[in-house]
Amino acid sequence: MKTETAQLPANRDTKPELSPIESAVLNDYKYGFVTEIESESAPKGLNEDIVRFISAKKNEPEWMLEWRLKAYRQWLKMEEPKWANIKYPPIDYQDVIYYSAPKQKTNPKSLDEIDPELKRTFEKLGISLEEQKRLSGVAVDAVIDSVSIGTSFKEQLAELGIIFCSMSEAIQEHPELIRKHLSSVVPVTDNYFAALNSAVFSDGSFCYIPKGVRCPMELSTYFRINAENTGQFERTLIVAEEGSYVSYLEGCTAPMRDENQLHAAVVELIAMDNAEIKYSTVQNWYPGDKEGRGGIYNFVTKRGICKGNNSKISWTQVETGSSITWKYPSVILKGDNSVGEFYSVAVTNNHQQADTGTKMQHIGKNTKSRIVSKGISAGVSNNSYRGLVHVSKNAKNARNFSQCDSLLLGDRCGAHTFPYIEVKNKSAIVEHEATTSKIGEDQIFYCNQRGIDTETAVALIVNGFAKEVMNQLPMEFAVEAQKLLAISLEGSVG
Amino acid sequence: MLKIQNLHASVEGKKILNGINLEIKAGEIHAIMGPNGSGKSTLASVLAGRKEYEVTEGSVDFLGKNLLDLDPEERAGEGLFLAFQYPVEIPGLSTTNFIKTAVNEVRKYRGQEVLDAVSFLKLMKEKMALMNIDQSLLSRPLNEGFSGGEKKRNEIFQMAMLQPRLAILDETDSGLDIDAIRIVANGVNKLHTKENGVLVVTHYQRLLDYIIPDFVHVLYNGRIVKSGTKELALELEEKGYDFIKNEADIVEQV
Numbered sequence: 001m002k003t004e005t006a007q008l009p010a011n012r013d014t015k016p017e018l019s020p021i022e023s024a025v026l027n028d029y030k031y032g033f034v035t036e037i038e039s040e041s042a043p044k045g046l047n048e049d050i051v052r053f054i055s056a057k058k059n060e061p062e063w064m065l066e067w068r069l070k071a072y073r074q075w076l077k078m079e080e081p082k083w084a085n086i087k088y089p090p091i092d093y094q095d096v097i098y099y100s101a102p103k104q105k106t107n108p109k110s111l112d113e114i115d116p117e118l119k120r121t122f123e124k125l126g127i128s129l130e131e132q133k134r135l136s137g138v139a140v141d142a143v144i145d146s147v148s149i150g151t152s153f154k155e156q157l158a159e160l161g162i163i164f165c166s167m168s169e170a171i172q173e174h175p176e177l178i179r180k181h182l183s184s185v186v187p188v189t190d191n192y193f194a195a196l197n198s199a200v201f202s203d204g205s206f207c208y209i210p211k212g213v214r215c216p217m218e219l220s221t222y223f224r225i226n227a228e229n230t231g232q233f234e235r236t237l238i239v240a241e242e243g244s245y246v247s248y249l250e251g252c253t254a255p256m257r258d259e260n261q262l263h264a265a266v267v268e269l270i271a272m273d274n275a276e277i278k279y280s281t282v283q284n285w286y287p288g289d290k291e292g293r294g295g296i297y298n299f300v301t302k303r304g305i306c307k308g309n310n311s312k313i314s315w316t317q318v319e320t321g322s323s324i325t326w327k328y329p330s331v332i333l334k335g336d337n338s339v340g341e342f343y344s345v346a347v348t349n350n351h352q353q354a355d356t357g358t359k360m361q362h363i364g365k366n367t368k369s370r371i372v373s374k375g376i377s378a379g380v381s382n383n384s385y386r387g388l389v390h391v392s393k394n395a396k397n398a399r400n401f402s403q404c405d406s407l408l409l410g411d412r413c414g415a416h417t418f419p420y421i422e423v424k425n426k427s428a429i430v431e432h433e434a435t436t437s438k439i440g441e442d443q444i445f446y447c448n449q450r451g452i453d454t455e456t457a458v459a460l461i462v463n464g465f466a467k468e469v470m471n472q473l474p475m476e477f478a479v480e481a482q483k484l485l486a487i488s489l490e491g492s493v494g
Numbered sequence: 495m496l497k498i499q500n501l502h503a504s505v506e507g508k509k510i511l512n513g514i515n516l517e518i519k520a521g522e523i524h525a526i527m528g529p530n531g532s533g534k535s536t537l538a539s540v541l542a543g544r545k546e547y548e549v550t551e552g553s554v555d556f557l558g559k560n561l562l563d564l565d566p567e568e569r570a571g572e573g574l575f576l577a578f579q580y581p582v583e584i585p586g587l588s589t590t591n592f593i594k595t596a597v598n599e600v601r602k603y604r605g606q607e608v609l610d611a612v613s614f615l616k617l618m619k620e621k622m623a624l625m626n627i628d629q630s631l632l633s634r635p636l637n638e639g640f641s642g643g644e645k646k647r648n649e650i651f652q653m654a655m656l657q658p659r660l661a662i663l664d665e666t667d668s669g670l671d672i673d674a675i676r677i678v679a680n681g682v683n684k685l686h687t688k689e690n691g692v693l694v695v696t697h698y699q700r701l702l703d704y705i706i707p708d709f710v711h712v713l714y715n716g717r718i719v720k721s722g723t724k725e726l727a728l729e730l731e732e733k734g735y736d737f738i739k740n741e742a743d744i745v746e747q748v
Contacts, residue, residue: 452595453599460595
C-alpha cells in the first residue's frame with residue numbers, strides 16, 4: 001500500500017472512483033524492492049539475552065526491561081493459538097532475527113539528518129518525509145524494520161500539546177504516560193503473539209491528544225520491513241483525553257522474499273469521556289507469490305477501550321496483503337453511551353489465508369456497536385470472518401448490528417463466517433446479517449458490452465461490494481485503497 | 495455497416511442459428527421478429543460476443559472489420575451497443591460511475607482523450623435533458639432496485655452516452671407498459687441519425703408503432719424466413735406466427 005498523500009490535491013475534486021488500471025505496472029507487487037542499506041542486527045533466535053540486548057539498544061529504563069522480561073517468561077509458558085481457520089507449517093521462533101535497524105545516527109535531530117537512501121525508500125513508496133513537499137496535512141512516522149527513522153510535523157503538533165513520536169522516544173521522554181497506559185488494554189499475557197510482541201517490540205508510534213484538542217491533521221505510521229529473516233514487532237499506543245479527536249492511518253509493505261516473515265504487532269487505543277479515535281489501516285504486506293511461496297505472517301492484536309462516557313472508537317481496515325492474516329481489532333465499550341465500530345474489507349487471492357474479524361464487548365449502558373465486514377476471496381484462498389459480540393450483565397440497552405458479506409471469484413476459494421454472540425442482559429438488541437455471492441458471468445459480460453475489459457469490470461464490481469467500508473476511509477486513503485483492491489485481484493478472473 | 499453471412503451458432507452443442515444472412519446499412523432501422531425460441535436473442539448475443547455462444551460457420555463484417563475476431567469490449571469500442579433484455583444489477587456501484595468508466599474506456603479504444611469530471615458531467619447533463627432522465631436514477635447503484643421501466647430507460651440513456659454506430663435493442667419492450675414503451679422508443683428515435691443503424695429485436699409489433707422500421711425480418715428455426723417492410727409486422731400481428739411457421743415448414747419439407 002501507499003499513503004500517497006502528496007498527490008492528494010489532484011484527486012480531491014473528483015469523487016473516489018476507479019482510476020484507469022495501468023495493467024503493466026500493476027501486475028506485480030509494486031513494493032517488493034529491497035533497499036541496499038547497512039543494517040545492524042541482533043543474532044538470530046530468542047532468549048533473555050536478546051530481550052536484554054533490545055532493551056539496551058534502546059537505552060531503556062529498568063522498569064521497561066522488567067516489563068519485557070515478564071512478558072518473555074510468560075510467553076515461554078504459552079502456546080500458539082490453534083483455533084483460527086488457517087494452516088501453516090510450524091514457525092521456528094529461533095530462526096527469526098528480532099532486531100534489525102538501518103545504520104544511521106541513532107537519533108536524527110531533524111528530518112534533514114535522515115540517511116538519504118532511507119528517505120528515497122519512502123519516496124519510492126509514495127511517502128515524502130519532507131514537510132515542505134507535503135501539501136496535505138498528514139503527519140507521518142516512518143518505521144523501517146525495527147526502528148522509527150523519522151516523524152514529520154512534530155513541532156506543529158507539539159504547539160497544541162499533541163505528542164506524536166516513535167515508541168522508543170516516548171519511553172525516554174514521556175515515561176509517566178507510557179507506564180500508565182502501555183499494556184492497559186492488551187495485557188502482556190493477553191495472547192501468545194501479544195506476549196511475544198511485548199518481549200521484543202522495538203518501535204512503533206505513540207500519540208497523545210490532550211483534553212479538548214481536535215487533532216488538525218491525520219496522523220499516520222508507515223511500516224516497512226526491509227531486512228531479510230527479520231520479524232517486525234511494533235507497538236502502537238494512542239491516548240485520546242477527554243473531549244479530544246484523532247484520526248490515525250497505518251500502512252505497511254515489505255519486499256518480496258521466498259521465505260515467510262513474521263509480523264506480530266500490538267495496537268492499543270484509549271478513549272476517555274467524549275473522545276473519539278478513528279483508526280484506519282491499509283495492510284499490504286507482501287502476500288507471497290502465486291504458488292504460495294513467501295509472504296508475511298501477520299499476527300496482530302488490536303484493541304481499543306472506550307473508557308469514558310460518550311466515547312467512540314472506530315476501526316477501518318483494508319486487508320489485501322500477507323500470506324496469513326490473524327487479526328481482530330476489538331472495542332471494549334466500558335463507558336456509558338460509548339460506540340464501537342468495525343469496518344473491514346479483506347481480500348485473499350492465490351494462496352492467501354485470512355482469519356479476521358472483531359470483538360465488541362458491551363459493558364456500559366446504552367452502548368452501541370456496528371460491524372460491517374466484506375470478505376472477497378479469489379484463487380485458492382480462504383477468507384474467514386470471526387466475530388464476537390458480548391453483552392455483559394449490566395450493559396443495559398446494548399445495541400449491535402453486524403453485517404458480514406462474502407464475495408467469491410471463481411470456484412476454488414472459500415469464504416467462512418464464524419459469528420459468536422453472547423448476551424447476558426435481556427434489554428440488548430443484537431442483529432446479524434450475512435450474505436455470500438459470486439461475481440456472475442452476466443455482470444462481467446454486461447460491463448464488457450459497455451467497453452469495459454474484464455479486469456476493470458472485476459475492480460468495479462468489487463469496489464461496489466466494498467463501498468460501505470471504503471466510504472469510511474479518509475480521502476487520503478480511499479483512492480489508493482480502491483486501486484489496491486483492483487491490483488490484489490489481478491488475474492483472478494477469466 | 496453490418497453484413498452477416500451464413501451465420502451458424504450453437505449453445506452447449508445445440509444449434510440455434512442456422513445460416514443467417516442480413517445486411518444493415520447506415521441510417522436504416524431493421525426489426526427482427528419471430529416466435530419464442532426462434533433465435534432472436536441468440537442473434538443479439540452472438541453479435542455482442544457472448545462467450546457461451548459458439549459460432550460454427552459464417553462471417554460478420556462490421557464497418558470493415560471481422561466482428562467475430564473481436565472481444566466484446568472491442569466490439570463496443572467499434573461502436574456496437576446492445577440494450578439488454580435483462581439489464582444486470584451491480585450492487586454498490588453508482589450508475590454514474592459505471593457510465594463514466596464505460597464512456598472513457600470506449601474513448602480510449604477510439605483514441606480519444608479521456609473525459610475529466612467536468613466535461614463528463616456536461617455531456618451527462620446534455621444527454622439527461624435529451625432523454626428526459628432524472629439525476630436521482632443515476633446516483634443509485636447500477637440497476638439495483640430499478641423498476642422494469644427504469645432499467646430500460648437506463649439502457650437507452652447509456653446508448654445516448656456511448657453514441658454507438660449500431661444499436662441492438664433486445665426485447666426492449668418486454669415487461670413494459672405502453673407509456674414506458676413510448677418513452678423508450680422516443681429516446682431511440684431521438685438518437686437515430688443517417689450515420690447509425692438500429693436492429694430492433696422484438697416479439698410483438700407494438701414497439702414498431704413507435705420505432706418505425708425500414709425492414710422487417712422474420713426469424714424461425716434460426717433462419718430468416720421472410721423479409722419485408724413495416725407492413726409485414728402488421729400482417730404478423732394479424733395472422734400470428736403460425737402462418738409463417740406453416741409456410742416455412744412446407745418449404746422445409748420440399
